[in-house]
Amino acid sequence: MVVDAVAFSRAGRVLEGSRKASEFVRLTQGLPVPQDAEITWRVAGRQDGGTGRLWLDVHAQGAVRLVCQRCLRPFVLPVQVGNTVGLVKDQAQLEALDALESAGEGSDVEYLVADRQLDVLALIEDELILALPYAPRHDVCPGTADEPGHQDVTKPSPFAVLEQLRKH
Ligand SMILES: [Zn+2]
Numbered sequence: 001m002v003v004d005a006v007a008f009s010r011a012g013r014v015l016e017g018s019r020k021a022s023e024f025v026r027l028t029q030g031l032p033v034p035q036d037a038e039i040t041w042r043v044a045g046r047q048d049g050g051t052g053r054l055w056l057d058v059h060a061q062g063a064v065r066l067v068c069q070r071c072l073r074p075f076v077l078p079v080q081v082g083n084t085v086g087l088v089k090d091q092a093q094l095e096a097l098d099a100l101e102s103a104g105e106g107s108d109v110e111y112l113v114a115d116r117q118l119d120v121l122a123l124i125e126d127e128l129i130l131a132l133p134y135a136p137r138h139d140v141c142p143g144t145a146d147e148p149g150h151q152d153v154t155k156p157s158p159f160a161v162l163e164q165l166r167k168h
Pocket residue numbers: 068069070071072073137138140141142
């Protein structure tokens with residue numbers, strides 16, 4: 001799905017849709033299957049009345065199956081993206097804004113060189129990849145003592161074992 005980013009934003013156009021997580025190949029490569037959650041997405045262009053600046057509001061919502069870095073079991077994590085991307089006219093302007101930002105003077109906004117051939121789904125995919133946690137984990141891993149109602153009662157405590165040894 002390719003649009004002219006400048007024309008798209010100027011006209012205040014909106015594109016939206018939904019597709020299976022597995023169709024975002026870069027997002028889900030190396031992750032456990034199935035990736036059958038539906039990801040809904042929306043990109044809206046707008047132009048700032050005063051400054052004439054062009055923006056893309058990027059939203060996506062769905063779920064991705066990941067591997068828990070604590071118990072190494074797969075689980076489904078809801079993901080959500082809500083970002084505003086500023087369009088700049090060329091690489092030089094992009095670098096100037098990045099330099100401002102690293103000097104702590106710019107705003108914490110993401111910028112993109114305005115592309116006549118912007119692949120909207122690739123943009124959504126980039127944002128989803130950025131939204132994934134670096135080390136995904138269950139809030140509470142299944143089968144652990146922390147999980148309410150699933151205490152492991154069959155395993156004797158080390159103290160009980162010690163007690164048995166003492167009796168003999
Ligand atoms: Zn876990």
